[in-house]
Amino acid sequence: MTRAQGISRRDFLKQLGSGIVILTSANPLMALTQNAKSIYPEDFNAYLAISKNNRITVYSGKIEMGQGILTSQAQMVADELDVPLSSIDMVLGDTNFCPYDMGTFGSLTTRMFGPALRTAAAQARWTLLDLAARKFNVSADQLQIHAGVISVKSHPQQQVTYAELSQSASIIHVTSHTAILKTAAEFHVMGTSPARLDGRDKVTGAAQYTADIRLPGMQYARLLRPPMHGATLLHADTSAIDNLPGVTLIQDHDLIAVLHPDPESAELALGRIKAEWQLPPKTLNPANIHQHLREQLTELKVLVNRQESPEAQNNATQLIESTFTKGYVAHAPMEPHAALADFKDGAITVWASTQTPFPTRDRVAKLLALPQKNVRIITPFLGGGFGGKSADQQAMEAARLSHLSGKPVQVAWTRAEEFFYDRFDPASTVNVKSATDLNGKIVAWDYAVYAAGDRGAVNAYVMPNCRIRTAGQALYENAPVKTGVHLFGTGPWRGPGANMNVFAIESQIDIMAAASKTDALTFRMNNLADQRMLRLFKVAAEKFGWFDVPRHKGQGFGVACNIDAGTYVVCMAEVGVDAATGTVSVRRMVCAQDMGIVVNPEGAKMQIEGGITMGLGYALSEEMRFDGGEILDNNFNTYPIPRFSWVPKMEVVLVKNDDLAPQGGGEPAITVTGAVLANAIYDASGARLFQLPMTPERIKQAITKNHTT
Numbered sequence: 001m002t003r004a005q006g007i008s009r010r011d012f013l014k015q016l017g018s019g020i021v022i023l024t025s026a027n028p029l030m031a032l033t034q035n036a037k038s039i040y041p042e043d044f045n046a047y048l049a050i051s052k053n054n055r056i057t058v059y060s061g062k063i064e065m066g067q068g069i070l071t072s073q074a075q076m077v078a079d080e081l082d083v084p085l086s087s088i089d090m091v092l093g094d095t096n097f098c099p100y101d102m103g104t105f106g107s108l109t110t111r112m113f114g115p116a117l118r119t120a121a122a123q124a125r126w127t128l129l130d131l132a133a134r135k136f137n138v139s140a141d142q143l144q145i146h147a148g149v150i151s152v153k154s155h156p157q158q159q160v161t162y163a164e165l166s167q168s169a170s171i172i173h174v175t176s177h178t179a180i181l182k183t184a185a186e187f188h189v190m191g192t193s194p195a196r197l198d199g200r201d202k203v204t205g206a207a208q209y210t211a212d213i214r215l216p217g218m219q220y221a222r223l224l225r226p227p228m229h230g231a232t233l234l235h236a237d238t239s240a241i242d243n244l245p246g247v248t249l250i251q252d253h254d255l256i257a258v259l260h261p262d263p264e265s266a267e268l269a270l271g272r273i274k275a276e277w278q279l280p281p282k283t284l285n286p287a288n289i290h291q292h293l294r295e296q297l298t299e300l301k302v303l304v305n306r307q308e309s310p311e312a313q314n315n316a317t318q319l320i321e322s323t324f325t326k327g328y329v330a331h332a333p334m335e336p337h338a339a340l341a342d343f344k345d346g347a348i349t350v351w352a353s354t355q356t357p358f359p360t361r362d363r364v365a366k367l368l369a370l371p372q373k374n375v376r377i378i379t380p381f382l383g384g385g386f387g388g389k390s391a392d393q394q395a396m397e398a399a400r401l402s403h404l405s406g407k408p409v410q411v412a413w414t415r416a417e418e419f420f421y422d423r424f425d426p427a428s429t430v431n432v433k434s435a436t437d438l439n440g441k442i443v444a445w446d447y448a449v450y451a452a453g454d455r456g457a458v459n460a461y462v463m464p465n466c467r468i469r470t471a472g473q474a475l476y477e478n479a480p481v482k483t484g485v486h487l488f489g490t491g492p493w494r495g496p497g498a499n500m501n502v503f504a505i506e507s508q509i510d511i512m513a514a515a516s517k518t519d520a521l522t523f524r525m526n527n528l529a530d531q532r533m534l535r536l537f538k539v540a541a542e543k544f545g546w547f548d549v550p551r552h553k554g555q556g557f558g559v560a561c562n563i564d565a566g567t568y569v570v571c572m573a574e575v576g577v578d579a580a581t582g583t584v585s586v587r588r589m590v591c592a593q594d595m596g597i598v599v600n601p602e603g604a605k606m607q608i609e610g611g612i613t614m615g616l617g618y619a620l621s622e623e624m625r626f627d628g629g630e631i632l633d634n635n636f637n638t639y640p641i642p643r644f645s646w647v648p649k650m651e652v653v654l655v656k657n658d659d660l661a662p663q664g665g666g667e668p669a670i671t672v673t674g675a676v677l678a679n680a681i682y683d684a685s686g687a688r689l690f691q692l693p694m695t696p697e698r699i700k701q702a703i704t705k706n707h708t709t
Helices: 009-016 028-033 069-081 109-136 199-204 263-271 289-296 310-315 357-368 393-405 415-421 498-515 520-526 531-544 601-620 668-685 696-708
Strands: 020-022 047-050 056-060 088-092 143-146 149-152 155-161 219-223 232-237 248-252 255-260 274-278 301-307 318-326 338-344 347-352 375-378 409-412 428-436 442-450 465-471 555-564 567-577 584-594 649-654
Touching: 047 109, 056 069, 056 109, 069 088, 069 109, 109 143, 109 149, 109 155, 219 263, 219 393, 248 393, 255 263, 255 393, 289 428, 310 442, 310 465, 318 498, 338 393, 347 357, 347 393, 357 375, 357 393, 393 409, 428 498, 442 498, 498 520, 498 555, 498 668, 520 531, 520 555, 531 555, 531 567, 531 584, 531 649, 555 668, 567 668, 584 601, 584 668, 601 649, 601 668, 668 696
Parallel strands: 056 088, 219 409, 347 375, 442 465, 584 649
Antiparallel strands: 020 047, 047 056, 143 149, 149 155, 219 255, 232 274, 248 255, 301 465, 318 428, 338 347, 338 409, 428 442, 555 567, 567 584
8 A cells, every 4th residue: 555545554564463465456447357466566445354363354445324335345255255244344434444445425335346345355265275275285276165264175174264374474465366256146145135234233322423432631622603604704702711611712714613521511612702794695595596507507518419310300299398496405414524533743533424534534634734644534434424424524623623722622513513514415407398209209308407417317218319418517526615606515415416307307208298198107118228227117017006006086106217326226106195285195115226236135225215215305395495695494493304204115126137247226216206206296186396395385386376277
């Protein structure tokens, strides 16, 4: 490992002690394609340590935030290394021990990091076979492995354990054999659903989150915050806390904070500071934000410009133009941002609730002008992230305060701070024009999306004449305020951009189906050529009973599909709509996914169910209220997230496709939730919703409008 990526290899091995250490490439594709001898051993991406006590420690730069990768990554290693799952210990997100990783997001862990991790384990297996072959003076193909024990096929009594092979001093061993990953037919651990490795600790309350960690002499920090985004501090009178016992005042340029060994005392001290602010004018609000976005985002990037059959447009019988909008959405994780920093002897350790430990390490090093090797980020369990725990402002604050005070400092955001400083899912707009012919075929599609990005903007349907454009992609790069566009920071939110794009696309498809007087499912299948998607529609329809379930007044069915993170997803929903109040009861949802090889079926189902449940929020209730730079929501009493009573009966179908490597599973289901509910609401009430979230007020208004037109 180079020093730019963490501690030196010598220091790393010294901390590990004796055992066998397997090194492989920093590039997952390199790890899969290059001969092991040609891989520079100090630049590795996935590695394992096999100790004398027959334990295998796996080091991964990924982090666990409830998605289950602590267990699924261990399953990958167990299968490729031929060891019991119970023999594996996982170390995640520690920048002093784990290989460099850009972060945990985008449903990338299993489909992108998984192959590198499996390659490391497969390479370890061949390394151990090579060592055993030398020990027994036979060729490797004369050996067999069972549960971490290598024996000679013709003389099974000649055997050696991984632990016995590890009894010498630390060995850096690179075999000449190119690792070959196992096929699905050879799996014993992958494809099963063992108890989660973190399950007991989380159920019993033993699991440690960042705000749970305590250090001797630790100080709790409370920081002076502006009343709105864009406010400028003119003056702060701190005289009232000068003589308060135990209080340390920190003033450094734009940073004013109070430290105290007791968090409530720190809060009380902060409340005594009198601050005067210059406030910016309030010009933008939810009523005019979408017009503002269209006016500001004038440069449209062309993603698709296909004119395969211009003459087909001459046969168009239905031309439909629609505009779809969505407001800002907060991440609202159960665990607010937190960090604990301890600076001493020219080095700093930061425990942070972060999805990006290595980028956070680099930011802290830059902030404090420290060498990267003097900064260590440790990532405990996260209580939800959803893309919102990537910017890590709280880690910067804790690091700065510890550096200035020379004491361990914890910064744990309040719920109000969490809402204020969140990098929101941006408000966005989609304009779409489409046309069908007499046969119900889509002959034209013109799609322009503002601020939602390009994820999910390209759909699966056959469209011979198609133009797709996008503006404002940079709003999803976890950047602070974009001058002239947004008043506050925006960034990725689970399935970034795809939620809005799929809502617009699948709503428009439904509108065309209705205009063509064609069943919504039949219309879709008639405009698809992708056999993988067609198969998924058939599976979902059979499970749901699309053509068989009787329909009643006030009841509606909806369908939507998408391709996300390499996974195909089809969702069907049954809802009830109360026309008098506009309230929606989501009664049943069927979600079918083709995600290639499924490493942990129960874990995959949990991710799908979690995605649908979270999707109920952006679909039906979640919209951040603001007035200029002032955030009007600071807790769940005004920002409603899904409740248990909202959750419908959910049926998940994992379509077997072992010919395809594992694909992403954490986000596809959420991308279709808004669309499938919009289509079901229309089916139940005749009211088409063009704006997210579909609140009771908006649904009632749409029903009234439908009845008067």
